[in-house]
Ligand SMILES: [Zn+2]
């Protein structure tokens with residue numbers, strides 16, 4: 117099935133799997149989010165991830181590592197990926213994953229790296245991550261957001277903040293990829309049902325205007341079928357991503373293919389990034 121050709125709701129082979137209905141929107145022989153030992157919480161080298169991609173017959177792999185404003189390894193990371201031996205039929209591209217900091221769209225990455233995203237000597241994409249909630253005055257941990265909600269913050273406010281941050285960030289960055297979009301919602305007691313159609317329309321417009329792709333993320337099991345369909349129907353490109361932190365997980369999509377039950381969840385440590 118070609119990307120963007122939906123199964124339709126409940127139209128997967130098993131007829132009823134919620135997760136299964138996202139599979140038709142992405143190319144499962146791609147993996148657009150794979151970490152290496154350049155990330156302090158990942159365990160496989162770029163060489164090992166490349167070997168896994170080759171073994172699994174992937175056609176594209178995006179090697180990505182976590183950055184902060186203080187990160188200095190990006191030139192070494194890009195050189196290591198560039199030095200990998202070519203594999204027939206496998207495209208190797210790069211990215212850096214950075215957290216959204218605030219509703220003005222600030223991104224936790226070195227300015228010189230952000231300035232080179234999409235250029236000949238920079239990472240191919242910047243992956244914009246909702247590891248914390250980008251608030252008006254800076255990132256808020258899930259716990260802080262839950263306390264604000266308990267204290268009377270409107271239930272609609274966190275999604276408004278996150279969408280505002282996405283919209284502003286993609287205007288100011290080179291080519292971007294939304295990393296596990298809305299993964300923070302379950303951590304703060306909300307769900308994807310709290311994301312309105314107006315939010316999705318605005319996100320789709322911004323994605324199309326600024327060369328943004330949106331992940332369907334295996335590790336975090338998000339976004340779900342409604343958001344995937346809403347974005348795809350507006351022409352947004354969706355990409356499969358394992359968010360692998362070990363070569364064993366490269367290109368493996370049990371949830372995305374609808375063969376795993378429930379949410380597999382992610383690593384708690386991501387909240388602190
Ligand atoms: Zn992440």
Ligand SMILES: [Zn+2]
Nearest residue numbers: 149151213359
């Ligand atoms: Zn990641």
